[in-house]
Amino acid sequence: MRPKHAIAWTNAVPEFPLRFRPILSPEVGQKLYVTVLSSRIVGVLTHFVHSRVRPCVGLEAGCEGCLAKRAKRWKGYLAVWWRLEAREAIAEITAQGGLDNKALLSASGPDLRGWQLTMWRRGRKVNGPSLAEFAPPPVGGPEVPPSFDVARQLCHIWGLDESLVDDLALPSEQ
Ligand SMILES: [Zn+2]
Numbered sequence: 594m595r596p597k598h599a600i601a602w603t604n605a606v607p608e609f610p611l612r613f614r615p616i617l618s619p620e621v622g623q624k625l626y627v628t629v630l631s632s633r634i635v636g637v638l639t640h641f642v643h644s645r646v647r648p649c650v651g652l653e654a655g656c657e658g659c660l661a662k663r664a665k666r667w668k669g670y671l672a673v674w675w676r677l678e679a680r681e682a683i684a685e686i687t688a689q690g691g692l693d694n695k696a697l698l699s700a701s702g703p704d705l706r707g708w709q710l711t712m713w714r715r716g717r718k719v720n721g722p723s724l725a726e727f728a729p730p731p732v733g734g735p736e737v738p739p740s741f742d743v744a745r746q747l748c749h750i751w752g753l754d755e756s757l758v759d760d761l762a763l764p765s766e767q
Pocket of ligand 1: 649651657
């Protein structure tokens with residue numbers, strides 16, 4: 594196991610400049626309208642620690658959430674085009690949003706590229722359930738921009754080694 598705080602020195606130049614793409618989760622009273630760029634959703638078990646969503650990396654790897662005995666919660670992530678801001682982003686789908694759209698998001702569901710996703714939060718509480726609704730790609734709509742590697746981007750945001758990408762992806766169907 595790599596020590597937790599080891600610096601990964603490298604002589605290699607990055608393959609491409611990693612652009613910052615924000616993780617989108619609706620605030621109270623906010624509606625987010627995005628176009629899906631990913632073909633499939635990437636699911637991750639997470640903990641809520643230090644007021645942030647963090648991926649579960651397993652007790653053996655010293656997962657802070659597991660050590661603090663925090664519950665594991667499923668989150669799903671999609672590369673999206675944030676129409677209002679005209680930029681790439683990552684949509685965070687909660688377990689409730691996933692359950693509400695189970696058939697669509699399952700491995701046997703359609704290619705999600707071009708689907709229109711609306712996200713909002715139910716009720717007036719900041720921790721109210723975040724909901725998601727998908728609509729099929731509009732006929733004759735604009736061409737969808739290329740997607741990007743969501744798992745890799747999340748590792749970068751979470752400050753994790755990209756070698757954890759495979760460990761983070763859940764089996765597509767349980
Ligand atoms: Zn954990």
